[in-house]
Amino acid sequence: MELRHLRYFVAVGEEENVTRAAARLHVSQPPLTRQIQDLEHELGCALFERSGKSLRLTEAGRAFLDEARAVLARVEAAVARARGIATGREGELHVGYAPSPTIGLLPGALEAFQRSHPSLRVTLHDLSTPQMIAGLHARTLHVALMMQPPKAAAVGLAFEPLRAFSIVVAMSARHPWSRKRAMPVADLLREPIVVLARKEYPDYHAFLARVLGDDLRRLRIVEECDGGMSLIAAVEAGRGVAVTVSALGDAAGARLRLVPLRPAPEPAVVGVASLESGLTPLAAAFVSVVKAQDVRLK
Amino acid sequence: MELRHLRYFVAVGEEENVTRAAARLHVSQPPLTRQIQDLEHELGCALFERSGKSLRLTEAGRAFLDEARAVLARVEAAVARARGIATGREGELHVGYAPSPTIGLLPGALEAFQRSHPSLRVTLHDLSTPQMIAGLHARTLHVALMMQPPKAAAVGLAFEPLRAFSIVVAMSARHPWSRKRAMPVADLLREPIVVLARKEYPDYHAFLARVLGDDLRRLRIVEECDGGMSLIAAVEAGRGVAVTVSALGDAAGARLRLVPLRPAPEPAVVGVASLESGLTPLAAAFVSVVKAQDVRLK
DNA sequence: CCCCGTCATACCCGCAACGTATCGGAGCGC
DNA sequence: GCGCTCCGATACGTTGCGGGTATGACGGGG
Numbered sequence: 001m002e003l004r005h006l007r008y009f010v011a012v013g014e015e016e017n018v019t020r021a022a023a024r025l026h027v028s029q030p031p032l033t034r035q036i037q038d039l040e041h042e043l044g045c046a047l048f049e050r051s052g053k054s055l056r057l058t059e060a061g062r063a064f065l066d067e068a069r070a071v072l073a074r075v076e077a078a079v080a081r082a083r084g085i086a087t088g089r090e091g092e093l094h095v096g097y098a099p100s101p102t103i104g105l106l107p108g109a110l111e112a113f114q115r116s117h118p119s120l121r122v123t124l125h126d127l128s129t130p131q132m133i134a135g136l137h138a139r140t141l142h143v144a145l146m147m148q149p150p151k152a153a154a155v156g157l158a159f160e161p162l163r164a165f166s167i168v169v170a171m172s173a174r175h176p177w178s179r180k181r182a183m184p185v186a187d188l189l190r191e192p193i194v195v196l197a198r199k200e201y202p203d204y205h206a207f208l209a210r211v212l213g214d215d216l217r218r219l220r221i222v223e224e225c226d227g228g229m230s231l232i233a234a235v236e237a238g239r240g241v242a243v244t245v246s247a248l249g250d251a252a253g254a255r256l257r258l259v260p261l262r263p264a265p266e267p268a269v270v271g272v273a274s275l276e277s278g279l280t281p282l283a284a285a286f287v288s289v290v291k292a293q294d295v296r297l298k
Numbered sequence: 299m300e301l302r303h304l305r306y307f308v309a310v311g312e313e314e315n316v317t318r319a320a321a322r323l324h325v326s327q328p329p330l331t332r333q334i335q336d337l338e339h340e341l342g343c344a345l346f347e348r349s350g351k352s353l354r355l356t357e358a359g360r361a362f363l364d365e366a367r368a369v370l371a372r373v374e375a376a377v378a379r380a381r382g383i384a385t386g387r388e389g390e391l392h393v394g395y396a397p398s399p400t401i402g403l404l405p406g407a408l409e410a411f412q413r414s415h416p417s418l419r420v421t422l423h424d425l426s427t428p429q430m431i432a433g434l435h436a437r438t439l440h441v442a443l444m445m446q447p448p449k450a451a452a453v454g455l456a457f458e459p460l461r462a463f464s465i466v467v468a469m470s471a472r473h474p475w476s477r478k479r480a481m482p483v484a485d486l487l488r489e490p491i492v493v494l495a496r497k498e499y500p501d502y503h504a505f506l507a508r509v510l511g512d513d514l515r516r517l518r519i520v521e522e523c524d525g526g527m528s529l530i531a532a533v534e535a536g537r538g539v540a541v542t543v544s545a546l547g548d549a550a551g552a553r554l555r556l557v558p559l560r561p562a563p564e565p566a567v568v569g570v571a572s573l574e575s576g577l578t579p580l581a582a583a584f585v586s587v588v589k590a591q592d593v594r595l596k
Numbered sequence: 597c598c599c600c601g602t603c604a605t606a607c608c609c610g611c612a613a614c615g616t617a618t619c620g621g622a623g624c625g626c
Numbered sequence: 627g628c629g630c631t632c633c634g635a636t637a638c639g640t641t642g643c644g645g646g647t648a649t650g651a652c653g654g655g656g
Binding site: 083 | 366
């Protein structure tokens with residue numbers, strides 16, 4: 001059976017007249033008769049009762065007419081959907097993001113993208129860097145907003161840098177170091193330190209390892225927080241200081257003082273990652289929109 | 299586009315490998331490649347990304363794969379449904395009936411039919427004779443349990459008689475005539491008469507006209523009832539007598555006495571009507587079941 | 597009784613779907 | 627780096643089938 005049979009049958013079924021249906025379909029009557037017979041033969045049951053003159057739908061024919069119309073409508077919808085997705089006018093965009101460093105980036109990017117692609121669903125996924133890389137490869141993520149991964153982890157991925165954040169020590173405004181220009185690492189080691197929980201934020205600990213190297217193990221960690229907001233609150237309350245990227249200022253506002261580390265480590269680069277090849281039109285659009293909207297790479 | 303394209307695409311999409319898909323479909327690889335290309339060309343968008351070696355579904359391709367599978371499943375279902383209906387294993391049977399004369403007939407008939415056709419929905423429609431005849435012709439009714447219609451109204455219909463009911467006068471057990479063998483029409487005209495409302499029971503008044511002829515207008519009608527139960531109650535209460543078929547005894551039981559009219563009019567024949575030609579398998583089955591179950595044509 | 601409308605059959609033609617053979621390119625082992 | 631292998635794309639001949647014309651069969655209406 002082919003869609004042709006269904007299209008022909010719908011016409012004949014609606015007209016209950018082969019000749020008129022043939023005119024409607026712009027074919028001649030005999031082939032149409034033949035196709036209908038073939039269809040009935042394949043189904044193994046009569047769709048029409050022939051009364052010499054004219055023909056009439058059987059019970060089964062009426063049911064099959066409904067079904068055939070539904071199938072054809074479904075095909076139409078399938079075509080429309082595929083075309084819509086291919087042209088980027090519909091579909092779903094799955095965006096992975098690392099919350100802390102992208103907090104000042106994400107809202108603007110989403111807004112700009114929704115403006116250029118209205119009626120498009122964007123799904124956000126709060127993930128760690130390894131999860132995002134895996135998601136991109138598995139095609140469950142289209143793009144990921146994250147810190148620049150090491151070269152080795154990024155094979156097959158394109159990474160577009162957007163902002164560079166300096167590494168700072170966050171502390172309460174009442175802290176003795178809060179008015180200084182910078183804090184030496186040696187002094188940091190004497191301070192009580194607040195960190196994000198290792199279990200829930202492997203990325204943060206990888207970041208600390210990169211920034212501090214061996215000094216990481218000499219930190220006096222007094223508290224582990226289960227989220228960025230708890231960390232800010234703990235630091236603001238003076239329970240300790242935290243090593244973080246300057247992006248934290250976007251979330252904390254004036255509640256915290258951010259003092260650069262000395263010597264200044266390599267700045268942390270945040271950007272958008274996607275597949276190097278075979279990225280969807282939507283993903284490409286997202287990358288270019290975010291890039292255009294966030295030209296200021298500091 | 300034809301179902302072939304969808305079948306081929308589903309195979310290639312699931313395998314993401316033309317050669318294996320070709321083997322699965324029992325065709326050679328080149329035609330399959332070509333059909334897929336034709337499909338993509340017709341859709342106007344790529345369903346696969348070609349990376350030299352092997353090929354991979356695009357976003358649109360994944361969506362279209364789901365849709366194509368759904369279409370094929372729907373086609374399967376359509377075929378199954380048509381076949382099921384044609385062989386009488388599923389579907390719906392619409393049965394029209396005239397309540398009063400068929401009250402002793404319908405329950406047994408339905409039970410017997412449900413036994414021979416389980417998992418089949420039967421819908422009952424309480425209708426007047428002209429409505430049933432129209433419904434049979436319009437194919438909204440499959441069969442109708444009713445009084446035998448006049449020849450003129452029954453063109454194109456097959457009527458299978460089942461029972462013949464004599465015409466009786468229903469009255470309370472306390473009525474002076476309740477012990478007599480029969481009641482002459484002349485005496486009936488002196489009695490107060492209870493009838494069914496003309497508006498709601500045109501059939502009943504047609505029946506009276508057939509049985510009594512011109513005497514109908516000489517009846518002393520004292521009350522119109524809006525249903526069979528009200529009629530029985532009114533007669534039982536002694537407000538008057540009613541002219542009816544002996545089938546009423548099935549509903550009234552011992553509460554009423556039924557005295558034959560004299561001279562006895564032609565008995566009222568109740569049976570099952572259906573289309574003379576082109577009746578569905580289910581309708582035919584219903585007629586034969588009811589006939590077999592109700593052989594005693596009195 | 598003839599004519600018209602309608603569906604079914606007979607027959608022919610052309611295209612498009614299929615098969616065989618072959619090419620081109622990418623990964624892989626030596 | 628070279629050849630080998632695997633896979634998809636292309637080329638081309640063949641054929642089956644969908645579609646066209648002509649005609650038959652049949653019933654209903656003037």
